[in-house]
Amino acid sequence: MASSPLRRLPLGTRLGLSALALVTLAGLWASATHLRHHHSAKDGRAGMSLEDLTASYHGIDSPAPLVDSLAGGHPTDLLPEERALLLDWLNGDQLSAGYDNPDLGDMTPAELIDAACLPCHARGAPATLADNIGDRVPLEYWDDIERIAFSRVVAPVPAEIMITSAHTHALSMSMLALVIGAIFHFTRWSRPLRGFLSGLCGLALLVDFACWVLSRETAELVIVLAASGAAYGLSLAAMLILIMADLWLAQADQP
Numbered sequence: 001m002a003s004s005p006l007r008r009l010p011l012g013t014r015l016g017l018s019a020l021a022l023v024t025l026a027g028l029w030a031s032a033t034h035l036r037h038h039h040s041a042k043d044g045r046a047g048m049s050l051e052d053l054t055a056s057y058h059g060i061d062s063p064a065p066l067v068d069s070l071a072g073g074h075p076t077d078l079l080p081e082e083r084a085l086l087l088d089w090l091n092g093d094q095l096s097a098g099y100d101n102p103d104l105g106d107m108t109p110a111e112l113i114d115a116a117c118l119p120c121h122a123r124g125a126p127a128t129l130a131d132n133i134g135d136r137v138p139l140e141y142w143d144d145i146e147r148i149a150f151s152r153v154v155a156p157v158p159a160e161i162m163i164t165s166a167h168t169h170a171l172s173m174s175m176l177a178l179v180i181g182a183i184f185h186f187t188r189w190s191r192p193l194r195g196f197l198s199g200l201c202g203l204a205l206l207v208d209f210a211c212w213v214l215s216r217e218t219a220e221l222v223i224v225l226a227a228s229g230a231a232y233g234l235s236l237a238a239m240l241i242l243i244m245a246d247l248w249l250a251q252a253d254q255p
C-alpha cells in the first residue's frame with residue numbers, strides 16, 4: 001500500500017478536511033432526497049418511478065386504458081349506445097362527478113359498468129370466464145375506475161429551465177468531482193481503485209448531462225440518465241468515505 005501524504009497532514013487540516021467531507025456527504029444525501037420529492041409526483045402517481053423521470057426529461061403522453069379499450073371495441077357485446085355513453089362520459093371533463101350522476105341518461109356510468117363489465121371485472125369473478133381479469137383490472141369502485149380513466153400528458157421541463165438548471169449543476173457538480181478526485185489521488189489506496197472511482201465519476205457526469213439533452217428526443221435514454229446520475233453520486237460518496245479513512249487510519253510506514 002502506498003504511503004499517504006494525507007495521513008501526515010497537520011491534525012487541524014485533517015479535521016477540517018473530514019468535516020468538509022461529512023458536509024459534502026450530507027449534501028449528496030440531501031440532493032438525492034430532494035430529487036425524489038421533486039420528481040415523484042410528475043407522472044400523477046405517488047412514489048418515485050422511472051416514469052416520473054421520463055415525465056420530467058422526455059414528457060409522457062399515455063392514453064387512458066379505459067378509453068383505449070372501449071374505443072377499440074372491447075367488450076364486443078356492448079351495445080353501441082352504451083359504448084357511446086361511456087366514451088362521452090370518459091372524454092368529458094366531469095369524470096368523478098359524472099360517474100354516478102343520474103342526469104346523464106337512463107343509466108349512470110356506474111350502473112352501466114356494473115351491468116356490462118362486472119361479470120368479468122369484479123374481484124373474484126369466476127376465473128374461467130375471464131382469465132382472472134377481475135383481480136388484475138377490477139372496475140367495481142370509483143377508485144378502480146380512476147386509476148385507468150385518465151389519459152396523462154406531461155410536457156418535459158421547458159428548455160429555458162433546463163439551461164438555468166444546467167448552468168448551476170454542470171459547474172458545481174464538475175467542480176465537486178474535480179476537487180474530490182484530486183484529493184483522492186493522494187490517498188494510500190491502490191492506483192486501479194483511484195483510477196476506477198474518479199474515472200467513473202467523471203464519465204458518469206458527462207453521460208448524465210448528455211442524456212439530459214438527448215432524452216428529450218429519446219425516452220429510452222432516461223434509464224441511462226438515472227443510472228449515470230446514481231453512478232456519479234455513489235462514486236463521489238465512495239471517494240469521500242475513502243478519503244476520510246485515509247486521513248485517520250494508522251499507517252505502518254509512518255515516519
Ligand code: HEC
Pocket residue numbers: 065066067069070074075078113116117118119120121129130131133137139148
Ligand atoms: C366477458 C368478460 C369481460 C367483460 C364483460 C368485460 N371485459 Fe374488459 N377485459 C376482459 C378480459 C379477459 C381482458 C384482458 C384481455 C384483453 O385485454 O382483452 C379485459 C381487459 C380490459 C381492459 C384492459 C386492461 C388493461 O390495462 O390491459 C379494460 C380497460 C377493460 N377490459 C374494460 C372493460 C369495460 C369498461 C367493460 C364493460 C363495458 C369490460 N371490460 C367488460 C374481459 C371482459
